[in-house]
Amino acid sequence: MPPRMPPSPLPTDVQPATRRVLVVEDSPLNRMLVTAILAQAGHRADTADNGLEALMAAQAGGYDLILMDLSMPEMDGLTATRLLRDLPGAAGRIPVIAMTADTDEADRIRCRDAGMNDHVAKPVDRSQLLETVEKWLRASDASGLSAGFHSCAPSACGTADEVLDREVLDQLAQDLDADLLADVLRQFVDETRERVDRIVVETDRAILTREAHTLKSTAGTFGARSLCNAARALEMACRASPAVEGGAGKDGADTVERLRGDIPRLAGDAITAYRAAGYLA
16 A cells, blocks of 8 residues: 655645634543634634544544644544545544654654644644644645654753743643633542542553643643652653563563652642632632
């Protein structure tokens, strides 16, 4: 089978009358944030929880662009995009933009080979997201689009030991009205508490890796810097040291246990810091 190639950008003279964007993301928190940003920019955004739902929605028609998370239950974003590219007609040509917290070159190549057109990083950067969406919706510079995939922005997880990243929170305060920001932060806290409880007890290394990956993304999105760093380190440790029998890889396993033991404390520190800063009641 010949390799799948991303579809060509829309012609420069095409301006869709109704800009409908499908946001495919398994995290309710991330769905809420991305759809809010799109709505404020004048776009109509629908959501799907996983790749299978995205395929069904795309087949029903009417979408101008899909924002696709990579790591999801039921069906991941790469598989969904490969199947989408096999659909006949307009559905198979919808621009697909990957949304992922993984930023290395290997991940960009995987996305491109699956048939994705572009790549934006999580934590979500409002400017990058809207610029990329507009590029593929309006295709105002066809010559610039021919290059296709571009490198994503660096993660918001810094190396400083601060509990909160005030720049991220200040940007959120500019992007969202006060009531919506309070709502999404409360949902982030609720979702994080549930995820931390799962991380503490999870014995399946693959599931633990996925939970750490999602926590890294959401914590970075909402400026929980120390928690983001710890979740990122836990994800990397899980990937570098898969569970083994007979004592092999003990150092790696010890690292995983140490990191996951830090997560509840750091989550508590972040929640306390949000309250101290006036973001939460």
